[in-house]
Amino acid sequence: MATRKVTVTIPEDLLEEIRAEVTDRGLSAYIADAVRAQRDRDRLLELAQWLQDEHGPLTDAERATAAAELAAVDAEHARRRTAQRRSA
Known part of the structure; x- marks a missing residue:
């Protein structure tokens, strides 16, 4: 899979928490997984909105x-x- 290096800004305390939990997979893999999870949540929210529009609240x-x-x-x-x- 192709990758691209980007620069992001993250609160220092959060970064330290993440680094304390990251093991062999590394910081980049951890952050990529987090971004994928957020993208999945966004898609689920979109689906929930479609379902609500279709079937009511x-x-x-x-x-x-x-x-x-x-x-x-x-x-x-x-x-x-x-x-x-x-x-x-």
Whole structure:
């Protein structure tokens, strides 16, 4: 895959956090993955808007269900991070 070098400005504290987490894959790969993830989120938001335009807005019950599912995913991620840190 072709690559191109670019210059970006990033807050120093964020850069230090990223560098602390980056392993063998390197800073450039980490940032490229982050940009891809953001692009994917942007596309999902666009899809959500199209669906809302087509089918109407979510109900309060649908929003509550989605929020609960996201909270469960967040809790699982936190649990796994804690377990990983304890085993390291």
